[in-house]
Amino acid sequence: MDIADAVCGILTAAHCALAMVVEIHNINRATSTGKDLSDHLKYSAEHIPATFVYAAINVEREGLFTGVRGKQIAARCVMKYMGNFPYRAEWRSMIALMKESLRLHDHGHGSLVLLAKYLHSRTGGSISSLSHLVCVAAISAIADGSERITRRSLESIPVDHSTQSDSPRTPDDGDGEVGDAA
Incomplete structure (x- = not known):
């Protein structure tokens, strides 16, 4: 020891x-x-x-x-069961923080937050799924030179198998947000 x-x-x-x-x-x-x-x-x-x-x-x-x-x-633990994030202010705050860490030149202030409901629908509130989706979208935006994440670019990225199998989601989540966020 x-x-x-x-x-x-x-x-x-x-x-x-x-x-x-x-x-x-x-x-x-x-x-x-x-x-x-x-x-x-x-x-x-x-x-x-x-x-x-x-x-x-x-x-x-x-x-x-x-x-x-x-x-x-x-005997030394208290069990706390956690689940995915519900769509509330905390979810939007977390997405705003993620946006701040992005260094995309053409990604407008607050633009990712405008997609918060869509992102929740796509990921089921899973942090790991959200992180993967935003990371792949950012890498793709750098690779294609657009330097921005849009709803269209997010729709082209598959979510992880766990999220897909837990609850099938459609690109139209009924949130009233249409098109790309700037």
């Missing part, structure tokens, strides 16, 4: 208040590596005075909380 002690010491000295561990559903506790990682998570949570957030999908079905080690982790 020498490395674990060093990491705990550094994070404690740095006054780490929040530790996020993502994709814990990938821990395979049937392997010695998975067992060691499980033990390290428990050890870290006991020795670092921080709030630990573990993010995963289907965590209960993956068996992370079963067996002796799993029950020890489960």
Whole structure:
């Protein structure tokens, strides 16, 4: 545990208040590596005075909380079920922040926010689907020289399989927005 002690010491000295561990559903506790990682998570949570957030999908079905080690982790956790974003002000704010990170020369201020309802319809409120869609659209806009994201360009990009299979969507989402946002 020498490395674990060093990491705990550094994070404690740095006054780490929040530790996020993502994709814990990938821990395979049937392997010695998975067992060691499980033990390290428990050890870290006991020795670092921080709030630990573990993010995963289907965590209960993956068996992370079963067996002796799993029950020890489960005893230290409060489960919070999350879903996709509903179409509310937070969704529009997130899209506005994404727009600000784009460096497209011909993409007007607030233009992506005008497509917020359409983007929600296309992605089902999934952050990962939204991120992929906007990223591919931005790369395409740079490659074709247009330097802007439009509804037409977004319609030409397929969404991920998970989003497609969860809820089929049509390009006409009935939001009253027609054509391209400038």
